[in-house]
Amino acid sequence: MKQMITDSDIAMAAKAVGQSMRASLPDPKLCPYDPTPEYVDRILTLAEMNCSRQYSSDKKLWVKRVAAVFLAGIIGAGAWLSVDAEARDAFFSWARHIYENSIIYSFFAGERLDELPDCSVNWLPNGFEQTMETGGQASKTKVYSNGTSEIYFDWWLVSDTTENAFLSADAEIRNVRVNEFEGDLLIPDDTEMTSELIWIDSEKGVTFLISAYLDESELIKIAESVSYD
Amino acid sequence: MLVYLQMIENEDDKSKFIQIYRTYIGLMFHIASKYLINQCDREDAVQMAFEAIIRNIKKLSDVDCPQTHSYIVITIESKSIDVLRGIQAKAGVPFDDNTEGLSIDLPGDNGLADALAQLPARYREILLLRYDCGYTTKDLTSMLGLSRGNVQKLIWRAKAALREALEERRDFC
DSSP states (O other): OOOOOOHHHHHHHHHHHHHHHHHHSOOGGGOOOOOOHHHHHHHHHHHHHHHHHHHHHHHHHHHHHHHHHHHHHHHHHOHHHHHOHHHHHHSOEEEEEEOSSEEEEEEESSOOOSSOOOEEEOOOOTTOEEEEEEEOSSEEEEEEEOSSOEEEEEEEEOOTTOEEEEEOTTEEEEEEEETTEEEEEEEESSTTSOEEEEEEETTTTEEEEEEESOOHHHHHHHHHTEEEO | OHHHHHTOOOHHHHHHHHHHHHHHHHHHHHHHHHHOOSHHHHHHHHHHHHHHHHHTGGGOOOTTSHHHHHHHHHHHHHHHHHHHHHHHHHTTOOOOTTOBOOOOOOOSOSSHHHHHHTSBHHHHHHHIIIIISOOOHHHHHHHHTOOHHHHHHHHHHHHHHHHHHHHHHHHHO
């Protein structure tokens, strides 16, 4: 029978390994460092390049400021929000901003549930079965495996001012629909990385994420089979 | 150091970075030399590591604390392996994903700690960042430039590899 290894077992072992690792290396203060003239030249060249990179950093800041104004506009101008106080509290408004290498979901309004509802995935590709389940009151994960590959299913609560960021460096981002909800599919250029499908139940304030080495149709089929218990 | 300082806006962060640079740069080159023969490649790895340190400067504690020390060692090890991977890819040599981490003295428990110390670099690194340095999954998404799902996957695989390594040690004994 396989022995269970708990997180606290791993934490104790990691502390011991960390200590050994630091003790195995020379004292940082005693390591000589003497840069070659060529390295100094490279750093100076990089300094010049960085000045032009500052321009694109400023551009990103400009995009963020525009996005903030846009968000303020949504809050101010949304007619349906002013009609019914209960509707304003019940539903989450959210906005998605796609930057150079990340998607940020910003949430506002809405009343957070006290506890995250349990969910089940009712369709999986052949051979997959649940192998793990973890989580607490605000976020949960289920893992499914077919012996060679895994599917990760995460879901978590959002609330007013929550921001969830997904890094999507070198990935194609496709807007998709999961039943009645809007979602994003991230397909990485690096085949070592999983594809990811994110969608949001704005009524309950729950974000869902599926990560797996599967194609778009299978990911959406899994996502559309998700139900609250 | 000029270029690194230009990337940091906050004065406190700049001061912290200067201390990190002065304290650890020699050690970083020492570690890079374990993987990379060519001085230019070592400089590339150290530069990549400093760029990662700058991006995560706000998550780092005191310069001399064990957590920061471990983070810097793990970061330069990881970037050195990345440079090595790039060199081998250019040469058409397949890269071994189970490349070993720095050779370190085993803790000596003949159990979980020894097994963890001997894991492939990528698994040892993620478990040390998570459980020795104490970074959360959320911290690690931005520190490593991975999505939350992929960080979780990496941790899960590292734990599975650790479990397997421990079982093998027990069978051998």
